[in-house]
Amino acid sequence: MAYLLDGDNLIGTERGRAASEEDRAALVREVSDRLRRTRARVVLFFDGAGRSLVLGALSVEFARNVSADDAILRAVESSKRPEETTVVTADRALARRARDAGAKALSPAEFWAHFGAAARAGTPAASEPPVDVDDWVRWFEDDANRKS
DSSP states (O other): OEEEEEHHHHHHHHHSSOOOHHHHHHHHHHHHHHHTTSOOEEEEEESSOOOOEEETTEEEEEOTTSOHHHHHHHHHHHOSOGGGEEEEOSOHHHHHHHHHTTOEEEOHHHHHHHTOSTTTTSOOOTTSOOOOHHHHHHHHSOGGGOOO
């Protein structure tokens, strides 16, 4: 099953403000940490431009010239099995559109409950070391794109 997360919406719902770069990085770390104990695949969508990356079962995509909502819906519509896709958002209109396209929808609270309580306050699970996303990015970075 693939989960498509409306990243800026998750941050806005929790923090009550627009997402900063630090908020986005913290969300990537948190989702990555939680996924280490599952077999779930997650694509985390953000509005605007940025560098897409893949960290194991977690992919981070930037919508660039469209909204993250539209990018999420395109992913649902292009899926061979949209019924196996779950959109995570607090945006009722996006949730309805996702269901109309054949996907399931979960609220952020339902998603967090499903994936456990690790790292909600920025604290990793006691039994596992924290994930260093920046280190992963450097490790998997294409040598041609590396700045010396």
